[in-house]
Amino acid sequence: MALAPFHLAIPVHDLAAARHFYGQVFGCDEGRSSDHWVDFDFFGHQLVIHQAPQMPHQAEAHSNAVDGHDVPVPHFGVVLAWEDWEALAERLQSLKTRFVIEPYVRFKGQVGEQATMFLFDPCGNALEFKAFKDISQMFAK
The missing domain is CATH 3.10.180.10 (2,3-Dihydroxybiphenyl 1,2-Dioxygenase, domain 1)
Structure with a gap:
């Protein structure tokens, strides 16, 4: 069975910094976007960064x-x-x-x-x- 691409939406509290990171650092192509979210081709998968308040796991990782x-x-x-x-x-x-x-x-x-x-x-x-x-x-x- 061929692998299907996954879809993952993650919270980011700094949309501009995250957009730069995934787009420039990783070189992921950008897809659709709005003022609050951005789609990326993340190694053949759909990663969406969504503007959201910082989550507890983002401030201090377990x-x-x-x-x-x-x-x-x-x-x-x-x-x-x-x-x-x-x-x-x-x-x-x-x-x-x-x-x-x-x-x-x-x-x-x-x-x-x-x-x-x-x-x-x-x-x-x-x-x-x-x-x-x-x-x-x-x-x-």
Whole structure:
């Protein structure tokens, strides 16, 4: 079965900063918009940023330990091809992006070995980008 694109709408308390982040930092194409929301092509998925008051999880993130790192919760992101993940990591590093968890490979030598990185958008929404050398291990136990 082919994957269907997801639709995700997230709150942002600074629409201009978030628009710049997703459009310029990530290079996502902009779709429809209004004074209060903007659609983006987020790696083939529909991400909509909506102007809203700052949410508690955006002001102070909760985290859970995973592979020795504090992973922010909630978070969202996409699973990329390995080469696309490497290119994105290089792009973000060249732009001096501040990471919560720097790009690295976790679970090395284990089932589910994956490249991952975590960062926050300007409004405190946590994002994770990951890649698997062997995509068949995405749900492996």
